[in-house]
Amino acid sequence: MRYFTSVSDIGDLSAALREASAIKADRFRYDSLGRNKTLMMVFFNSSLRTRLSTQKAALNLGMNVIVLDVNAGAWKLETERGVIMDGDKPEHLLEAIPVMGCYCDIIGVRSFAGLQSRDYDYSEEVIGRFIKYSGRPVFSMEAATGHPLQGFADIITIEEYKRSARPKVVLTWAPHPKALPQAVPNSFAQWSVAAGYEVVVTHPHGYELDERFTRGAVIEYDQDKAFEGADFIYAKNWSAYAGDNYGKILSADRSWTVDSRKMALTRDAFFMHCLPVRRGMIVTDEVIESPRSIVIPEAANREISATVVLKRMLESL
Numbered sequence: 001m002r003y004f005t006s007v008s009d010i011g012d013l014s015a016a017l018r019e020a021s022a023i024k025a026d027r028f029r030y031d032s033l034g035r036n037k038t039l040m041m042v043f044f045n046s047s048l049r050t051r052l053s054t055q056k057a058a059l060n061l062g063m064n065v066i067v068l069d070v071n072a073g074a075w076k077l078e079t080e081r082g083v084i085m086d087g088d089k090p091e092h093l094l095e096a097i098p099v100m101g102c103y104c105d106i107i108g109v110r111s112f113a114g115l116q117s118r119d120y121d122y123s124e125e126v127i128g129r130f131i132k133y134s135g136r137p138v139f140s141m142e143a144a145t146g147h148p149l150q151g152f153a154d155i156i157t158i159e160e161y162k163r164s165a166r167p168k169v170v171l172t173w174a175p176h177p178k179a180l181p182q183a184v185p186n187s188f189a190q191w192s193v194a195a196g197y198e199v200v201v202t203h204p205h206g207y208e209l210d211e212r213f214t215r216g217a218v219i220e221y222d223q224d225k226a227f228e229g230a231d232f233i234y235a236k237n238w239s240a241y242a243g244d245n246y247g248k249i250l251s252a253d254r255s256w257t258v259d260s261r262k263m264a265l266t267r268d269a270f271f272m273h274c275l276p277v278r279r280g281m282i283v284t285d286e287v288i289e290s291p292r293s294i295v296i297p298e299a300a301n302r303e304i305s306a307t308v309v310l311k312r313m314l315e316s317l
């Protein structure tokens with residue numbers, strides 16, 4: 001595997017899930033595969049889970065790890081071409097990227113959507129430039145439009161907890177005080193459909209996601225109706241995708257917060273969220289602390305999805 005930015009890069013999903021299960025049972029089996037190989041993790045945005053789980057995955061495989069927080073200690077980076085660099089950014093990304101490539105064998109990149117321009121965000125320019133100019137295999141640690149390591153971990157988790165071959169999986173929008181990207185819901189919808197689940201996406205009008213990610217899912221504007229008979233509830237906030245409203249908050253409706261009344265409509269569903277989560281906005285304390293909440297095992301599986309991806313990249317070096 002040379003690049004990992006989407007579900008299409010994983011190939012046969014069933015085979016990937018079997019590989020994940022085998023790695024989870026024996027996560028140090030390939031601990032010499034990464035000997036004398038270096039992973040560079042480049043963060044343009046904050047992270048807890050991705051930072052720790054991906055580093056742990058690299059250690060499982062015997063790799064060395066370098067972490068660069070672009071906004072803490074590095075030169076400020078110019079990203080636009082054709083600009084006169086007379087401002088506060090002394091280095092251009094187009095030199096910085098190949099330089100980073102000199103010091104490592106594999107690069108992971110986290111770069112969120114700016115939510116100013118849909119065309120710019122959905123062109124995935126930052127990770128695209130790493131792919132083009134680093135000379136190294138590159139994987140997404142959450143880019144503007146997708147979070148594939150999270151999507152893969154989510155499917156690993158559902159496979160572990162599902163009680164039927166084709167569970168009903170509901171992705172629900174929930175309120176949040178800040179505008180958030182669509183990356184996590186895009187990936188969750190895409191990976192869930194690829195896994196063959198019955199997928200329902202529920203949100204207020206105006207929050208329709210890009211159809212390229214939700215194709216194969218049912219869109220239901222009535223949250224209660226969506227929850228009926230669900231096996232898994234996956235809560236997440238996202239800002240608007242459509243047209244001139246791109247990146248905007250259209251609703252702060254707290255009636256969309258996932259609470260015990262709504263969970264009672266389900267088929268004793270498990271509650272999922274990628275974390276970090278704002279209690280009282282996305283979900284109540286009662287739901288996230290309930291025995292049906294699997295947010296911690298879900299986060300634990302980030303180590304597994306990252307180990308599979310890094311293992312495959314090391315095997316292709």
Ligand code: CP
Binds near residue numbers: 275
């Ligand atoms: N779920 C997730 O990616 O968490 P972090 O932002 O903390 O990495």
